[in-house]
Amino acid sequence: MLRVTQTKNTLLDGATIAEDLYTTPKDCEECFDSLELPGKNPTKLCPRSTFVRAGVLTTVRGSAYMEYGNTKVLAIVAPPHELMRASARRMNMGVINCFVNFAAFATGELESVPEREKHLGSMLTKALEPVVCRTEFLNFQLDIRVLILDDDGCLLSTAINCCGVALVECGISTYDLITASSACIYRDNVFLNPSAKEEELLRKHRGGHALAGSDNSSPTAALQEHGLITTASMDTFEQVAQCQQGGYLSPATYVKLLDYTLTINKSLRQIIRRVLTARVKEQHELDVREKAESALEDQRLAEIIERLKQQGLDDFIQTNIKEDPFVKR
Amino acid sequence: MAYVALSEAEKTFILHGVEEDFRCDGRSRRDYRPMELETALVSNASGSARLRLANTDILVGIKTEIDVPDPLTPEFGKLEFFVDCSANATPEFEGRGGSDLAQELVLALENAYESPLAFDYRTLCLIPGQQCWKLYIDILILECGGNLHDAVSLAAKAALHNTKLPRVTASLLDAGVTDLIISDNPYDCTRLTIDTVPLLVTVCKIGDYCLVDPSAEEEVCSPVSIVVSVSMRNGEAFLSGSHMTGGGAMHRDTMRNCLDLGLSIGEQLNTLLAKMLKQEEERVGPKRPKTVGFLK
């Protein structure tokens, strides 16, 4: 095969550009070196700093916002409505549709966005199907919309977490709370909750380095596992709702990563539980207050009606006119 | 997905069969249905294969094109999958009915083939950073009888094996411009190595048991299944992608069992396919035979 050496650039008056028109494996190397390497066996199995809030939008009932480190995601669940396509109908089950959208400024590279949106949507639907009591809205479809405001890795897992909260907020029956997290392995380093940079290394260069050092003749020399795993779990019954994996992993590594993510899911569950419990209490208090206020209002009206009955119409009007503050002025 | 309506009694019957390790068609939980494989039957494609797995019928054609490689992976060629769920398979696929299923299959295949360890993209490279082959893998579903993932991946692998890329020589002209010369001789061609190309294995959970190669009826009974993509490298099985489907959930330990079953079945399937391809090669020989009756 031919090796390209130099390319003439007519714009630069015959000067030549030294090869490297593209990001080379060397750049990839530099990028990798700039990362903090967590090593083969991470010790701290915990989620990133998380901020979750249910009911962020006033116009939509089931909304949730989540920040997972720098990743920011907004999820909206609309009340179920009639099936759009009769062919989508399922035997005694409702249908869930997930739509993922990137905000224009959410991610650096825009080319792959439509593809990623499709992929995320399909995976999100698969992850949420087990948790929703789909028998409760037969012949209906539930539309879940996710808007990604900022992408710093772990998009799918954050979207699942956020949708889980939004579903509960909307009052859709679910069997359990759902939590998700990701882990990836790259060059013998296990990254938990990988950042966008780490994911990009993995996806774009597609583990190109794994082959870079090796010749065609000896593929055994540089077999390096690489891969990303995203797990969604429901802990009441210790069920795995979805486990999506890409890359190239040995079964042992797969199980290892799976267990890491399941542990992270457990601690995430605590955070989400705390948020949702606080939300229910807050709403309950509002409800109680509202009830008390409406009872007070009812009582006031009853009193007025009672007075009206006692005083007779004319008297009643007279007394009330005097009480009117606008007339006093 | 194409659905078959089953009564509760039928479901129970299937469930009991699975528990007894004696399924409706007499198979055990680890058995595949009979397979039939033909290659090199589409004359306009560089490579083609038709796989019939009991009632599931898949036809794959591979077309080639010269393209510019992705700047980030200058040494890699490109693959593009396309699945067509034709309305012949089931009337439900009419219009846009099959698009969801087609998309799911494409995503599963793309995910499985993503790693360069699973499919060596360097073999598709002509001039690093400048020219590479792009393979369009067009998958046509002719009949839908369950277990589409497995059948599609088997057919795709067989078609890749069958693909003949014309030999290309490059000459360096003035000013660093390269010119490609494609060989005129149709028999002067290169083949792809498919040793590590992954196969998808769907492991279905019915009752408390896991089984492979579910028929359409069994798919309806199963609350959840896991699609495992198995790639063989140096006699060891590796995972090059996996996801769960079917709308149910399973316990971690069940998942491990399914995974182990999937891996061992994937290994067997791989040797089986290699054997079938060899037989087919012997039958077809170097020249395309004069077959009569396309869909036997």
Add this chain to the structure above:
Amino acid sequence: MSSEGDEDTIVCLPGERLCRIEDNVVLGIGTYEQNGYIYASKSGVVNIEESGENCQVVSVHKPGFHLTIPATGDVVTARVLVTTPKFAKCAIFCVRNVLLESSYRGLLRKEDVRETEKDRVDIYKSFKPGDVILARVINQMEQSFLLTTAETELGVVVAYASDARKTRVPMVPVGWSEMQCPLTTIKEPRKVAKVLPESTINTINAQ
């Protein structure tokens, strides 16, 4: 497991185990059964109600917003959108006394307009697009709800005369099959609902 609030309020989240299933315990709204236990399927406050003899209903009440979907048997308020010789298409915007966020599609067939003389019903003489009707849900079809107005209390409640749209004065019922515009005194045929005053409904319910 569940955290205690101030005054006896037990807050629960989906997937929380509430209690064991016994003969005198019944599942209410927002719960489901699994392996002999009752679990919550919604977030909210646990409610245990006595009902009848030795029977307890366990339900989860979600504070704030309630998700309402029309169910078979519910009385709904709908607006007529399209009339054809065989059916009238409506948009359901209110279920019982709950106003919906988004409307659901309803279908009122010719046979379900009134109880008697079903074969003589003429949709055009019963409804006009724009009318507000009370109807009962009888079934849920694939893409819409099947409605009926075959009761004296069901039918058109608010309607405007077709050629006096600008006045926007609702017509007044003058019989079970006619309404009249108070301004123009034009009479138009409708399937009129016998709307009961609130006080009588309350007394009926009390009985």
